[in-house]
Amino acid sequence: METAEIVRRFLGFFEKKGHTVVPSASLIAEDPTLLLVPAGMVPFKPYFLGQRTPSYDTATSVQKCIRTKDIEEVGKTSRHATFFQMLGNFSFGDYFKERAIPLAWELVTSPVEEGGFGIDPERLWVTVYLDDDEAERIWREDVGVDPERIQRMGKEENYWDMGVPGPCGPCSEIFYDRGPEYGVEGGPAADENRYIEIWNLVFMQYERGEGSGKDYPILGELPKKNIDTGMGLERLAAVLQGVDNIYETDIIGRVLHRAAELTGSVYGDDHERDVMLRVVADHVRSAVMLVGDGVKPGNEKAGYVLRRILRRSIRNLRLLSGTDAFFLHDLTAVSIDAMKDIYPDLLDKADVVHGVIDTEERNFADTLRAGTTLFGRAAERTRAQGGTVFSGADAFQLHDTYGFPIDLTLEMAAEQGLSVDETAFRELMQRQRDTAKADAKAKKLGNADISLYAGLHENAGDTDFLGYSDTESESSVR
Ligand code: ATP
Numbered sequence: 001m002e003t004a005e006i007v008r009r010f011l012g013f014f015e016k017k018g019h020t021v022v023p024s025a026s027l028i029a030e031d032p033t034l035l036l037v038p039a040g041m042v043p044f045k046p047y048f049l050g051q052r053t054p055s056y057d058t059a060t061s062v063q064k065c066i067r068t069k070d071i072e073e074v075g076k077t078s079r080h081a082t083f084f085q086m087l088g089n090f091s092f093g094d095y096f097k098e099r100a101i102p103l104a105w106e107l108v109t110s111p112v113e114e115g116g117f118g119i120d121p122e123r124l125w126v127t128v129y130l131d132d133d134e135a136e137r138i139w140r141e142d143v144g145v146d147p148e149r150i151q152r153m154g155k156e157e158n159y160w161d162m163g164v165p166g167p168c169g170p171c172s173e174i175f176y177d178r179g180p181e182y183g184v185e186g187g188p189a190a191d192e193n194r195y196i197e198i199w200n201l202v203f204m205q206y207e208r209g210e211g212s213g214k215d216y217p218i219l220g221e222l223p224k225k226n227i228d229t230g231m232g233l234e235r236l237a238a239v240l241q242g243v244d245n246i247y248e249t250d251i252i253g254r255v256l257h258r259a260a261e262l263t264g265s266v267y268g269d270d271h272e273r274d275v276m277l278r279v280v281a282d283h284v285r286s287a288v289m290l291v292g293d294g295v296k297p298g299n300e301k302a303g304y305v306l307r308r309i310l311r312r313s314i315r316n317l318r319l320l321s322g323t324d325a326f327f328l329h330d331l332t333a334v335s336i337d338a339m340k341d342i343y344p345d346l347l348d349k350a351d352v353v354h355g356v357i358d359t360e361e362r363n364f365a366d367t368l369r370a371g372t373t374l375f376g377r378a379a380e381r382t383r384a385q386g387g388t389v390f391s392g393a394d395a396f397q398l399h400d401t402y403g404f405p406i407d408l409t410l411e412m413a414a415e416q417g418l419s420v421d422e423t424a425f426r427e428l429m430q431r432q433r434d435t436a437k438a439d440a441k442a443k444k445l446g447n448a449d450i451s452l453y454a455g456l457h458e459n460a461g462d463t464d465f466l467g468y469s470d471t472e473s474e475s476s477v478r
Protein backbone atom coordinates (compact mmCIF):
# COMPACT_ATOMS: atom_id res chain seq x y z
CA MET A 1 0.00 0.00 0.00
CA GLU A 2 1.39 3.39 -1.01
CA THR A 3 2.13 5.95 1.67
CA ALA A 4 -0.39 8.40 0.21
CA GLU A 5 -3.09 5.72 0.43
CA ILE A 6 -2.20 5.02 4.08
CA VAL A 7 -2.77 8.70 4.84
CA ARG A 8 -6.15 8.69 3.08
CA ARG A 9 -7.26 5.55 4.89
CA PHE A 10 -6.18 6.73 8.30
CA LEU A 11 -7.92 10.09 8.07
CA GLY A 12 -10.95 8.52 6.36
CA PHE A 13 -11.32 5.92 9.08
CA PHE A 14 -11.35 8.43 11.92
CA GLU A 15 -13.49 10.88 9.99
CA LYS A 16 -16.10 8.17 9.60
CA LYS A 17 -15.92 7.66 13.36
CA GLY A 18 -16.86 11.29 13.89
CA HIS A 19 -13.41 12.94 14.17
CA THR A 20 -12.66 16.35 12.68
CA VAL A 21 -9.80 16.20 10.18
CA VAL A 22 -7.23 18.83 11.13
CA PRO A 23 -4.46 19.70 8.63
CA SER A 24 -0.83 19.40 9.71
CA ALA A 25 0.62 22.46 11.41
CA SER A 26 3.96 23.87 10.24
CA LEU A 27 7.16 22.18 11.41
CA ILE A 28 8.07 25.45 13.07
CA ALA A 29 6.42 25.16 16.44
CA GLU A 30 4.20 27.95 17.72
CA ASP A 31 5.01 26.64 21.18
CA PRO A 32 7.89 28.80 22.48
CA THR A 33 9.36 25.90 24.48
CA LEU A 34 10.00 23.97 21.26
CA LEU A 35 12.02 24.70 18.16
CA LEU A 36 10.40 22.22 15.83
CA VAL A 37 7.37 19.98 16.19
CA PRO A 38 8.45 16.53 17.44
CA ALA A 39 5.00 14.91 17.82
CA GLY A 40 1.45 15.02 16.50
CA MET A 41 -0.04 16.32 19.73
CA VAL A 42 1.97 19.54 19.81
CA PRO A 43 -0.55 21.70 17.91
CA PHE A 44 -3.24 20.45 20.33
CA LYS A 45 -1.25 21.16 23.47
CA PRO A 46 -3.26 24.24 24.52
CA TYR A 47 -6.41 22.11 24.46
CA PHE A 48 -4.86 19.40 26.62
CA LEU A 49 -3.62 22.00 29.06
CA GLY A 50 -7.06 23.60 29.22
CA GLN A 51 -5.70 26.93 27.95
CA ARG A 52 -8.02 26.90 24.95
CA THR A 53 -11.20 25.07 24.05
CA PRO A 54 -11.33 23.29 20.70
CA SER A 55 -14.36 23.58 18.45
CA TYR A 56 -14.45 19.75 18.29
CA ASP A 57 -14.30 16.95 20.86
CA THR A 58 -12.34 14.54 18.70
CA ALA A 59 -9.83 15.14 15.93
CA THR A 60 -7.48 13.33 13.58
CA SER A 61 -4.35 14.56 11.79
CA VAL A 62 -1.17 13.63 9.98
CA GLN A 63 1.42 15.92 11.52
CA LYS A 64 4.84 16.71 10.05
CA CYS A 65 7.49 16.07 12.70
CA ILE A 66 11.22 16.55 13.18
CA ARG A 67 13.21 14.75 15.85
CA THR A 68 16.80 15.91 15.81
CA LYS A 69 17.52 13.84 18.87
CA ASP A 70 17.18 10.76 16.66
CA ILE A 71 19.75 12.00 14.12
CA GLU A 72 22.45 9.55 15.15
CA GLU A 73 20.03 6.63 14.80
CA VAL A 74 19.15 7.44 11.21
CA GLY A 75 20.18 4.72 8.80
CA LYS A 76 21.53 2.53 11.59
CA THR A 77 18.21 1.39 13.00
CA SER A 78 15.40 0.38 10.68
CA ARG A 79 12.98 2.94 11.99
CA HIS A 80 14.32 6.39 12.91
CA ALA A 81 13.98 9.36 10.60
CA THR A 82 14.71 13.02 11.31
CA PHE A 83 11.57 14.08 9.40
CA PHE A 84 8.58 11.80 9.71
CA GLN A 85 4.83 12.03 9.86
CA MET A 86 2.68 11.11 12.80
CA LEU A 87 -0.81 9.77 12.22
CA GLY A 88 -2.98 10.57 15.21
CA ASN A 89 -6.43 10.59 16.72
CA PHE A 90 -7.29 12.78 19.68
CA SER A 91 -10.08 13.00 22.20
CA PHE A 92 -10.57 16.09 24.33
CA GLY A 93 -12.64 14.90 27.26
CA ASP A 94 -14.69 12.71 24.93
CA TYR A 95 -13.84 8.97 24.68
CA PHE A 96 -11.08 7.31 26.69
CA LYS A 97 -9.30 3.93 26.72
CA GLU A 98 -12.47 1.88 26.22
CA ARG A 99 -12.84 3.34 22.74
CA ALA A 100 -9.29 4.38 21.80
CA ILE A 101 -7.94 0.84 22.07
CA PRO A 102 -10.62 -0.95 20.01
CA LEU A 103 -10.50 1.81 17.37
CA ALA A 104 -6.74 1.39 16.89
CA TRP A 105 -7.07 -2.36 16.71
CA GLU A 106 -9.95 -2.20 14.23
CA LEU A 107 -7.99 0.04 11.88
CA VAL A 108 -4.75 -1.94 11.84
CA THR A 109 -6.30 -5.39 11.63
CA SER A 110 -9.44 -5.04 9.53
CA PRO A 111 -9.06 -6.30 5.97
CA VAL A 112 -7.73 -4.03 3.26
CA GLU A 113 -10.95 -4.53 1.24
CA GLU A 114 -12.86 -3.11 4.18
CA GLY A 115 -10.73 0.00 4.51
CA GLY A 116 -8.26 -1.27 7.12
CA PHE A 117 -4.55 -2.02 7.00
CA GLY A 118 -5.05 -5.78 7.07
CA ILE A 119 -2.23 -6.62 9.48
CA ASP A 120 -2.32 -10.19 10.77
CA PRO A 121 -3.28 -9.94 14.49
CA GLU A 122 -0.91 -12.84 15.25
CA ARG A 123 1.97 -10.51 14.39
CA LEU A 124 0.93 -7.80 16.80
CA TRP A 125 2.09 -7.35 20.39
CA VAL A 126 0.97 -4.70 22.83
CA THR A 127 2.47 -3.13 25.92
CA VAL A 128 0.68 -1.48 28.84
CA TYR A 129 2.00 0.44 31.82
CA LEU A 130 2.89 -1.54 34.95
CA ASP A 131 -0.27 -0.81 36.92
CA ASP A 132 -2.67 -0.15 34.05
CA ASP A 133 -4.97 -3.14 34.61
CA GLU A 134 -7.79 -1.31 32.90
CA ALA A 135 -5.92 -1.11 29.57
CA GLU A 136 -4.80 -4.71 29.88
CA ARG A 137 -8.34 -5.86 30.44
CA ILE A 138 -9.60 -3.98 27.38
CA TRP A 139 -6.90 -5.51 25.16
CA ARG A 140 -7.64 -8.96 26.51
CA GLU A 141 -11.40 -9.02 26.86
CA ASP A 142 -12.80 -6.38 24.52
CA VAL A 143 -10.30 -6.78 21.71
CA GLY A 144 -9.29 -10.40 22.22
CA VAL A 145 -5.49 -10.10 22.16
CA ASP A 146 -3.72 -13.24 23.34
CA PRO A 147 -2.53 -12.45 26.93
CA GLU A 148 0.86 -13.91 25.98
CA ARG A 149 1.37 -11.02 23.60
CA ILE A 150 0.63 -8.32 26.16
CA GLN A 151 3.63 -7.01 28.12
CA ARG A 152 3.89 -4.56 30.98
CA MET A 153 6.44 -1.78 30.66
CA GLY A 154 7.82 0.72 33.16
CA LYS A 155 7.85 4.50 33.36
CA GLU A 156 10.62 5.10 30.84
CA GLU A 157 8.71 3.38 28.06
CA ASN A 158 5.07 3.67 28.97
CA TYR A 159 4.40 6.75 31.01
CA TRP A 160 3.74 10.10 29.43
CA ASP A 161 3.97 13.66 30.70
CA MET A 162 4.80 17.10 29.33
CA GLY A 163 7.76 17.77 31.59
CA VAL A 164 5.72 20.28 33.60
CA PRO A 165 2.86 20.05 36.08
CA GLY A 166 -0.36 19.17 34.28
CA PRO A 167 -1.76 16.11 32.57
CA CYS A 168 0.12 12.82 32.57
CA GLY A 169 -0.73 9.15 32.33
CA PRO A 170 0.04 5.66 31.12
CA CYS A 171 0.63 4.67 27.52
CA SER A 172 -0.06 1.53 25.60
CA GLU A 173 1.88 0.69 22.46
CA ILE A 174 1.37 -1.59 19.49
CA PHE A 175 4.34 -3.47 18.02
CA TYR A 176 4.73 -5.47 14.84
CA ASP A 177 6.72 -8.71 14.87
CA ARG A 178 8.98 -8.70 11.82
CA GLY A 179 9.86 -12.35 12.31
CA PRO A 180 12.68 -14.54 13.61
CA GLU A 181 15.14 -13.33 10.95
CA TYR A 182 15.14 -9.97 12.75
CA GLY A 183 16.00 -11.12 16.24
CA VAL A 184 15.12 -13.13 19.27
CA GLU A 185 11.67 -14.15 20.42
CA GLY A 186 10.05 -12.65 23.50
CA GLY A 187 8.12 -9.56 22.45
CA PRO A 188 9.14 -5.89 22.49
CA ALA A 189 10.62 -6.27 25.97
CA ALA A 190 13.17 -8.66 24.47
CA ASP A 191 14.01 -7.11 21.10
CA GLU A 192 12.96 -3.70 19.80
CA ASN A 193 14.43 -4.31 16.38
CA ARG A 194 12.48 -7.47 15.67
CA TYR A 195 9.32 -6.08 17.33
CA ILE A 196 9.00 -2.65 15.83
CA GLU A 197 6.96 -0.01 17.65
CA ILE A 198 4.27 1.37 15.39
CA TRP A 199 1.61 3.09 17.49
CA ASN A 200 1.63 4.82 20.85
CA LEU A 201 -1.69 5.42 22.63
CA VAL A 202 -1.42 7.96 25.42
CA PHE A 203 -4.06 8.06 28.13
CA MET A 204 -4.05 11.45 29.84
CA GLN A 205 -5.58 10.34 33.07
CA TYR A 206 -3.93 12.10 35.99
CA GLU A 207 -2.73 15.48 37.10
CA ARG A 208 0.89 15.66 38.16
CA GLY A 209 2.75 18.10 40.40
CA GLU A 210 6.26 19.56 40.39
CA GLY A 211 9.21 17.23 40.06
CA SER A 212 12.16 16.35 37.95
CA GLY A 213 12.22 13.73 35.22
CA LYS A 214 9.71 11.01 35.96
CA ASP A 215 9.81 11.74 39.65
CA TYR A 216 6.71 13.75 40.64
CA PRO A 217 3.59 13.31 42.73
CA ILE A 218 0.23 12.37 41.21
CA LEU A 219 -2.29 14.89 42.50
CA GLY A 220 -5.40 13.08 41.35
CA GLU A 221 -7.52 12.05 38.39
CA LEU A 222 -8.13 14.61 35.67
CA PRO A 223 -11.74 15.83 35.59
CA LYS A 224 -11.67 15.51 31.79
CA LYS A 225 -9.54 12.68 30.45
CA ASN A 226 -7.94 12.92 27.04
CA ILE A 227 -6.58 10.63 24.35
CA ASP A 228 -3.50 11.38 22.25
CA THR A 229 -2.22 8.77 19.85
CA GLY A 230 0.70 8.74 17.43
CA MET A 231 1.58 6.21 14.78
CA GLY A 232 4.64 6.63 12.56
CA LEU A 233 3.50 6.80 8.94
CA GLU A 234 6.88 5.64 7.61
CA ARG A 235 6.96 2.66 9.98
CA LEU A 236 3.48 1.57 8.99
CA ALA A 237 4.47 1.98 5.33
CA ALA A 238 7.54 -0.24 5.87
CA VAL A 239 5.33 -2.94 7.39
CA LEU A 240 2.65 -2.72 4.71
CA GLN A 241 5.16 -2.55 1.86
CA GLY A 242 7.11 -5.50 3.23
CA VAL A 243 10.47 -3.71 3.13
CA ASP A 244 13.32 -3.99 5.61
CA ASN A 245 13.28 -0.42 6.91
CA ILE A 246 11.65 2.99 6.55
CA TYR A 247 14.34 4.28 4.17
CA GLU A 248 13.27 1.73 1.56
CA THR A 249 9.59 2.70 1.52
CA ASP A 250 8.03 4.21 -1.59
CA ILE A 251 8.78 7.86 -0.76
CA ILE A 252 12.16 7.87 1.00
CA GLY A 253 13.27 4.93 -1.15
CA ARG A 254 13.11 6.98 -4.31
CA VAL A 255 15.74 9.37 -3.02
CA LEU A 256 17.82 6.50 -1.70
CA HIS A 257 17.92 4.72 -5.06
CA ARG A 258 18.65 7.92 -6.93
CA ALA A 259 21.51 8.68 -4.54
CA ALA A 260 22.90 5.20 -5.15
CA GLU A 261 22.70 5.75 -8.89
CA LEU A 262 24.36 9.17 -8.77
CA THR A 263 27.22 8.06 -6.54
CA GLY A 264 27.87 4.78 -8.34
CA SER A 265 26.78 2.67 -5.37
CA VAL A 266 24.95 -0.62 -5.33
CA TYR A 267 22.51 -0.48 -2.44
CA GLY A 268 22.68 -3.67 -0.39
CA ASP A 269 26.32 -4.41 -1.21
CA ASP A 270 28.06 -2.87 1.74
CA HIS A 271 26.63 -2.07 5.16
CA GLU A 272 28.52 1.16 5.74
CA ARG A 273 27.60 2.57 2.35
CA ASP A 274 23.99 1.51 2.85
CA VAL A 275 23.86 3.49 6.08
CA MET A 276 25.25 6.56 4.28
CA LEU A 277 22.68 6.23 1.50
CA ARG A 278 19.88 6.02 4.06
CA VAL A 279 21.22 9.09 5.83
CA VAL A 280 21.28 11.01 2.55
CA ALA A 281 17.75 9.93 1.65
CA ASP A 282 16.41 10.86 5.07
CA HIS A 283 18.26 14.15 5.36
CA VAL A 284 17.42 15.41 1.88
CA ARG A 285 13.75 14.87 2.59
CA SER A 286 13.99 16.60 5.96
CA ALA A 287 15.73 19.55 4.33
CA VAL A 288 13.04 19.82 1.67
CA MET A 289 10.31 19.82 4.31
CA LEU A 290 12.11 22.32 6.57
CA VAL A 291 12.78 24.77 3.76
CA GLY A 292 9.21 24.23 2.55
CA ASP A 293 8.05 25.46 5.96
CA GLY A 294 10.24 28.54 5.75
CA VAL A 295 13.43 27.52 7.59
CA LYS A 296 16.68 28.99 6.24
CA PRO A 297 20.12 27.54 6.99
CA GLY A 298 21.81 29.40 9.82
CA ASN A 299 23.96 29.03 12.89
CA GLU A 300 21.20 28.89 15.42
CA LYS A 301 18.05 27.06 16.30
CA ALA A 302 15.99 25.60 13.45
CA GLY A 303 18.41 27.13 10.94
CA TYR A 304 21.21 25.15 12.48
CA VAL A 305 19.20 21.93 12.39
CA LEU A 306 18.71 22.48 8.67
CA ARG A 307 22.36 23.38 8.10
CA ARG A 308 23.52 20.35 10.01
CA ILE A 309 21.42 17.86 8.06
CA LEU A 310 22.29 19.46 4.73
CA ARG A 311 26.00 19.40 5.49
CA ARG A 312 25.76 15.85 6.70
CA SER A 313 24.11 14.78 3.43
CA ILE A 314 26.76 16.58 1.39
CA ARG A 315 29.57 14.94 3.34
CA ASN A 316 28.03 11.51 2.88
CA LEU A 317 27.54 12.10 -0.83
CA ARG A 318 31.20 13.06 -1.17
CA LEU A 319 32.33 9.99 0.71
CA LEU A 320 30.05 7.76 -1.36
CA SER A 321 31.03 9.18 -4.72
CA GLY A 322 34.67 9.97 -4.00
CA THR A 323 34.10 13.30 -5.77
CA ASP A 324 33.08 16.80 -4.79
CA ALA A 325 30.32 16.94 -7.37
CA PHE A 326 27.02 18.62 -6.49
CA PHE A 327 24.14 16.16 -6.20
CA LEU A 328 21.63 17.94 -4.03
CA HIS A 329 19.70 19.66 -6.81
CA ASP A 330 18.89 16.35 -8.42
CA LEU A 331 17.99 14.65 -5.13
CA THR A 332 15.88 17.57 -4.00
CA ALA A 333 13.86 17.34 -7.21
CA VAL A 334 13.30 13.61 -6.65
CA SER A 335 12.24 14.18 -3.05
CA ILE A 336 9.78 16.93 -3.99
CA ASP A 337 8.33 14.72 -6.69
CA ALA A 338 7.95 11.83 -4.23
CA MET A 339 6.23 14.01 -1.61
CA LYS A 340 3.97 16.06 -3.88
CA ASP A 341 0.98 13.71 -3.62
CA ILE A 342 0.75 14.32 0.11
CA TYR A 343 2.03 17.93 0.03
CA PRO A 344 0.92 19.48 -3.30
CA ASP A 345 2.07 22.91 -2.02
CA LEU A 346 5.67 21.72 -2.43
CA LEU A 347 5.30 22.20 -6.17
CA ASP A 348 4.67 25.93 -5.73
CA LYS A 349 7.61 26.14 -3.35
CA ALA A 350 10.00 24.10 -5.49
CA ASP A 351 11.97 27.10 -6.78
CA VAL A 352 12.51 28.49 -3.30
CA VAL A 353 13.47 25.08 -1.92
CA HIS A 354 15.99 24.53 -4.72
CA GLY A 355 17.40 28.03 -4.31
CA VAL A 356 18.04 27.63 -0.59
CA ILE A 357 19.50 24.13 -0.84
CA ASP A 358 21.69 24.91 -3.87
CA THR A 359 23.15 27.96 -2.14
CA GLU A 360 23.96 26.04 1.01
CA GLU A 361 25.65 23.32 -1.05
CA ARG A 362 27.86 25.90 -2.80
CA ASN A 363 28.73 27.66 0.46
CA PHE A 364 29.62 24.45 2.18
CA ALA A 365 31.84 23.41 -0.72
CA ASP A 366 33.83 26.63 -0.18
CA THR A 367 34.06 26.00 3.55
CA LEU A 368 35.22 22.45 3.01
CA ARG A 369 37.80 23.40 0.41
CA ALA A 370 39.41 25.88 2.76
CA GLY A 371 39.15 23.90 5.95
CA THR A 372 40.05 20.43 4.76
CA THR A 373 43.66 21.39 4.06
CA LEU A 374 44.07 22.80 7.54
CA PHE A 375 42.35 19.77 9.02
CA GLY A 376 44.63 17.39 7.11
CA ARG A 377 47.75 19.20 8.27
CA ALA A 378 46.63 19.19 11.89
CA ALA A 379 45.66 15.52 11.74
CA GLU A 380 49.03 14.63 10.26
CA ARG A 381 50.86 16.61 12.91
CA THR A 382 48.86 14.82 15.62
CA ARG A 383 49.77 11.42 14.24
CA ALA A 384 53.42 12.33 13.61
CA GLN A 385 53.69 13.08 17.32
CA GLY A 386 52.21 9.68 18.07
CA GLY A 387 48.94 11.19 19.30
CA THR A 388 45.35 10.03 18.81
CA VAL A 389 43.67 13.21 20.03
CA PHE A 390 43.01 16.10 17.68
CA SER A 391 43.68 19.22 19.75
CA GLY A 392 40.97 21.57 20.94
CA ALA A 393 43.00 24.49 19.60
CA ASP A 394 42.96 23.05 16.07
CA ALA A 395 39.24 22.32 16.31
CA PHE A 396 38.72 25.88 17.49
CA GLN A 397 40.75 27.36 14.66
CA LEU A 398 38.78 25.34 12.13
CA HIS A 399 35.62 26.66 13.66
CA ASP A 400 36.76 30.23 14.03
CA THR A 401 38.51 30.69 10.70
CA TYR A 402 36.64 28.33 8.41
CA GLY A 403 33.27 28.00 10.09
CA PHE A 404 33.68 24.26 10.57
CA PRO A 405 30.91 23.07 12.87
CA ILE A 406 32.36 20.93 15.65
CA ASP A 407 30.36 17.88 14.60
CA LEU A 408 32.04 18.03 11.21
CA THR A 409 35.47 18.06 12.85
CA LEU A 410 34.38 15.19 15.09
CA GLU A 411 33.21 13.18 12.11
CA MET A 412 36.31 13.83 10.03
CA ALA A 413 38.58 13.03 12.96
CA ALA A 414 36.70 9.78 13.64
CA GLU A 415 37.18 8.76 10.01
CA GLN A 416 40.93 9.02 10.64
CA GLY A 417 40.77 7.16 13.91
CA LEU A 418 41.28 10.30 15.99
CA SER A 419 39.25 11.67 18.85
CA VAL A 420 38.89 15.40 19.52
CA ASP A 421 39.68 17.23 22.75
CA GLU A 422 36.20 18.63 23.05
CA THR A 423 36.71 19.99 26.54
CA ALA A 424 39.53 22.23 25.38
CA PHE A 425 37.48 23.23 22.35
CA ARG A 426 34.55 24.28 24.54
CA GLU A 427 36.83 26.22 26.85
CA LEU A 428 38.20 28.19 23.91
CA MET A 429 34.69 28.84 22.68
CA GLN A 430 33.67 30.06 26.11
CA ARG A 431 36.72 32.28 26.37
CA GLN A 432 35.89 33.84 23.02
CA ARG A 433 32.32 34.43 24.08
CA ASP A 434 33.43 36.06 27.33
CA THR A 435 35.91 38.29 25.51
CA ALA A 436 33.29 39.32 22.99
CA LYS A 437 30.87 40.18 25.76
CA ALA A 438 33.48 42.13 27.70
CA ASP A 439 34.45 44.04 24.55
CA ALA A 440 30.89 44.92 23.79
CA LYS A 441 30.39 46.12 27.34
CA ALA A 442 33.60 48.19 27.33
CA LYS A 443 32.54 49.91 24.13
CA LYS A 444 29.22 50.89 25.58
CA LEU A 445 30.59 52.20 28.87
CA GLY A 446 30.57 55.93 29.08
CA ASN A 447 28.32 56.37 26.10
CA ALA A 448 25.00 57.74 27.05
CA ASP A 449 23.55 57.12 23.64
CA ILE A 450 24.08 53.42 23.34
CA SER A 451 21.72 52.98 20.44
CA LEU A 452 23.85 55.16 18.18
CA TYR A 453 26.94 53.14 18.84
CA ALA A 454 25.14 49.86 18.72
CA GLY A 455 24.47 50.44 15.04
CA LEU A 456 28.06 51.45 14.25
CA HIS A 457 29.36 48.55 16.15
CA GLU A 458 27.41 46.11 14.01
CA ASN A 459 28.35 47.74 10.74
CA ALA A 460 31.99 47.65 11.69
CA GLY A 461 31.62 43.90 11.73
CA ASP A 462 33.08 43.41 15.14
CA THR A 463 30.03 41.93 16.74
CA ASP A 464 30.85 38.63 18.29
CA PHE A 465 31.00 35.81 15.86
CA LEU A 466 29.55 33.30 18.20
CA GLY A 467 28.96 30.90 15.39
CA TYR A 468 27.43 27.65 16.42
CA SER A 469 28.07 28.28 20.07
CA ASP A 470 24.62 28.05 21.48
CA THR A 471 23.27 25.03 19.76
CA GLU A 472 25.99 22.67 18.82
CA SER A 473 26.60 21.02 22.15
CA GLU A 474 23.10 19.70 22.48
CA SER A 475 20.57 18.63 19.96
CA SER A 476 18.59 21.73 19.21
CA VAL A 477 15.19 20.37 20.04
CA ARG A 478 14.44 20.67 23.70
P1 ATP B 1 11.17 4.52 19.46
O1 ATP B 1 11.07 3.88 20.81
O2 ATP B 1 11.10 3.55 18.33
O3 ATP B 1 12.31 5.50 19.35
P2 ATP B 1 9.32 6.46 20.44
O4 ATP B 1 8.77 5.68 21.59
O5 ATP B 1 10.41 7.43 20.70
O6 ATP B 1 9.84 5.42 19.29
P3 ATP B 1 6.88 7.96 20.32
O7 ATP B 1 7.39 9.17 20.98
O8 ATP B 1 6.03 7.02 21.10
O9 ATP B 1 8.13 7.17 19.66
O10 ATP B 1 6.13 8.43 18.98
C1 ATP B 1 4.95 7.81 18.46
C2 ATP B 1 5.25 7.05 17.17
O11 ATP B 1 5.95 7.85 16.23
C3 ATP B 1 6.13 5.84 17.37
O12 ATP B 1 5.39 4.74 17.81
C4 ATP B 1 6.71 5.64 15.98
O13 ATP B 1 5.81 4.91 15.16
C5 ATP B 1 6.82 7.05 15.44
N1 ATP B 1 8.20 7.59 15.56
C6 ATP B 1 8.82 8.03 16.68
N2 ATP B 1 10.05 8.49 16.42
C7 ATP B 1 10.25 8.30 15.09
C8 ATP B 1 11.32 8.58 14.20
N3 ATP B 1 12.45 9.15 14.61
N4 ATP B 1 11.16 8.27 12.90
C9 ATP B 1 10.02 7.71 12.44
N5 ATP B 1 8.96 7.42 13.22
C10 ATP B 1 9.06 7.72 14.54
Ligand code: MG
Nearest residue numbers: 067069070080
Ligand atom coordinates in the same frame (compact mmCIF):
# COMPACT_ATOMS: atom_id res chain seq x y z
MG1 MG C 1 12.40 7.36 20.28
Ligand code: MG
Nearest residue numbers: 157173197200
Ligand atom coordinates in the same frame (compact mmCIF):
# COMPACT_ATOMS: atom_id res chain seq x y z
MG1 MG D 1 9.50 3.71 22.23
Ligand code: MG
Nearest residue numbers: 157173197200
Ligand atom coordinates in the same frame (compact mmCIF):
# COMPACT_ATOMS: atom_id res chain seq x y z
MG1 MG E 1 6.76 5.24 22.02
